[in-house]
Amino acid sequence: MNLNTDLADYAVIKSSERGGTYSEARLQAQQEMGVLLKNGAPEPAIITMTGGLAMRISYKGGLVFGYTNAMDRRSIDQLVDKLIKQAKAGVTLFRRPINFSKQDVSIAKWEAEERERMENLNYETLLAKAVTLDEMCKGSIIKQRIISLESNIEEKYFVNSEGTIIRSRVPRASFFGIITAHSEGSVLQRVLQHGEVGGIEAFERMNVGEKISKEVKIMARIFDKSVKIEEGKRNVVVSPEIAGIMAHESVGHPSEADRILGREAAQAGESYIGKDEMGMKIGSEEACVSDDPTIPHSYGFYLFDDEGVGAYKRALLNRGRISEFLHNRETSAEYGTASNASARASAYDREPIIRMANTYVEPGDADPEELLAETKDGVYIKSFMEWNIDDRRLNQRYVGHEAYIIKNGAVGLPIRNLVLEVNTPTLWSSLERRANDLEFSSATCGKGDPEQGIPVWTGGPHLKFGPLMVTHR
Amino acid sequence: MGDKSNLVSNGITAAVYLDKVVRALGDRVDQYSLLQVENRESMLRFANNEATTVNYGHTVAVQVYITKGKKKALGVISELSNDAIISTYIEQLIEAMRLSERSDVSTLPGGRHRFHVLKDLDAGISNGDMFSIAKQGIDACLEVGSERVAGSVMMEDTRFSILTSSGTRATEERSSAMLSIRAIKNKGSGAAVSISTHLSGLDPVTAGKTAAINAKKSQDPVKVEPGIYDVLLAPSVSASLIQLFGSAASAFSVEAGLSFLAGKLGKHTASELFNLVDYGQIKGGIGSRAFDDEGSPTGITSIVKDGILTHYLHNSTTAEKANTVSTGNAGIIDPSPWNLVAERGSEPVDHIIGSIKKGILLTNNWYTRFQNYRTGEFSTLGRDAAFIISNGKITQSIHGSRLSDDLPRLFESIKSISKERAWIKWWGEVTIPVLAPYLLVKDSRITTPT
Structure with missing residues (x-):
């Protein structure tokens, strides 16, 4: 070119x-x-x-x-x-x-x-x-x-x-x-x-x-x-695909400083994080989410953002506390800090706005099989179709495509259209263990007016949550 | 600015790049359909009662569709200022077509159509005073007591020019203006849009007041109790679902397994109260076009009549496969509605509210996602003001509502349709303009985290 x-x-x-x-x-x-x-x-x-x-x-x-x-x-x-x-x-x-x-x-x-x-x-x-x-x-x-x-x-x-x-x-x-x-x-x-x-x-x-x-x-x-299950609280184990979408929707988006400052109020919405709520606790000690544009081969890969700022890994959620916002040069000036290179534009006819790159739950040290083996009565959600979250990023839902009953540590029959509908602090406060098998999925993230679809990875390891309410469609 | 003819011509166009593309194609293709789109767009975004950015852009791009034998190729080029680049692009497109496999190739619609054009143009609208529109909207919200106001004003002049191998050559101009406004007060919020083909048609004061009144009414919301309710969908919400219905009528979606309307032609698909028509052109419809991407004249296509699915939307390829004729809705690959119009009902919305024993009013929604496009299972989140309706009265503001349903059941369960309608198009949720009424849907499931 x-x-x-x-x-x-x-x-x-x-x-x-x-x-x-x-x-x-x-x-x-x-x-x-x-x-x-x-x-x-x-x-x-x-x-x-x-x-x-x-x-x-x-x-x-x-x-x-x-x-x-x-x-x-x-x-x-x-x-x-x-x-x-x-x-x-x-x-x-x-x-x-x-x-x-x-x-x-x-x-x-x-x-x-x-x-x-x-x-x-x-x-x-x-x-x-x-x-x-x-x-x-x-x-x-x-x-x-x-x-x-x-x-x-x-x-x-x-x-x-x-x-x-x-x-x-x-x-x-x-x-x-x-x-x-x-x-x-x-x-x-x-x-x-x-x-x-x-x-x-x-x-x-x-x-x-x-x-x-x-x-x-x-x-x-x-x-x-496939079988149906009774509505009720059960331990939930999720795959990297589910961990990734959870991290993207309920930690990544609400950490975007333009939302926090109200700039997206009429479009992509705002955030449950207030302007001065850095350090806010939303999860357990296990809840650690990062965003890193510099992962080689990643769908959201870049080394400089569209404001010319050098890119690096950002720690958004550290041991359950909000630890970093995603900034461009405008929002970082308002906070008296430096940009962390989050400005991206999908095409020449789109302005650079604050975006995620590759957002993921940091891996832990457990073997993924351990998470399943230690679950007596639970469900295992491997993939999803329907999902959504409210415009302040609190009320989220994931409907399983592939999901299973876990009984006494064994993965059993598939459950069709399993629904996990949960508030953000409840979700991340229930995180008990993280496996060591970090994997990524690909997505096109939407934001901006006019809308800009931008390539991202979402990821994480297998995660085990304490009892959460699950049902099915 | 002013109300001028939409300048459709037959034979004379300002579409200089189309001739360049034709020259580059030479005699190496059997058919072509070239669509040049020239766009001038101004946008003002505001938040926290002040401007955050102003956008202005001027672009020209050409969509190129070519066929040779049973092979075809499609693309867009916007690097048009250099003839050598156009030639390079066309070489690549022809090479891709040569290397592709044989497929369904239909004969492009022919003839030098005399396109009928509805006079509905505000020429030069992109130079309009968007700051004044935004200020009127913000002030209207603040007067009602809103604390924060956010939104956008967008104005667009677009010129569409088509040139096809079957002799169609025409140009039309379209104008549109959109205001989206959201008012916030404490924990309450309300949103409204105003849409017109003319700048003078925007009503920022009414939109601002509507948003602000809903923000004011939605103070102290309580968490919704999950359950089955009669749900009253305000036009913003009904428009998003009607758009999904209209898009599911695309013959491409039906073939691809992405439509709950598959196999339903001539069958009951909605309440007999529900009628839906796609208008290629309609006064006030900002999606209006006189010709589609293949050069067919657009028309008026009934999609649902008295609850019966009457037509799928076709381009020439899907039509030929279905042994019917194009409805003038190309999209070269996927036919799409232009302006969806749901027929008004007989009751004022106040009467409908008065008829509801246990219900919920959703004034806005967002993040609609499908579990299964083929079956229509979906959910969408209430956004901004939402209320409990009890024994015919709005009694309580609520938050946390998620409508979890399937489209066939929802449309079959329409109990009442309001007299009042509004044009809706807004960020993310409603991308095709819809003239939408209030819809009262019986026994919908509302969920929330518990």
């Missing part, structure tokens, strides 16, 4: 000349190739090539964001003029000046590890991979299926008026599938998603085929053997 860096440099100079007290420009380009099979039949081969220039300008305390994909100086002039005009027009509504935290000036170029360049992938190869995955569903109980594979190459050039210049390249491999199984008038459905950063080799590393084969067998077993 050819990023016109001169144009970004020009945009920053132009903005500064027009009175911008802080200016930044970000070139962001993406190339995607996609295969979509519906019930085995290919939908159109998909190739997209998108990109453009984004700008943020701070002008007399007001923050304006703009974008264009007309890559010429005249268009940049027009964009800068328009943004300055908007900032002037809004001066009475920007009552409190928006400031940015002081950060080190960085000049860097970083690329995600890529053994086989993603550009070398051709459509025929990607299609063959998708067809192989689709074949794994055939001749079984799976009657409908969506199988999608996608390659994505994202390149960025960031420059700001403080002298920071960051250039980056992130290739991604993604799988998305929905398989629908029918048996004697009953229907089960499973959504599958996997994503990794890397070159062509990332498709193999994801090992989706094995996962699909397992899912088909699991669905057959649920049809044949």
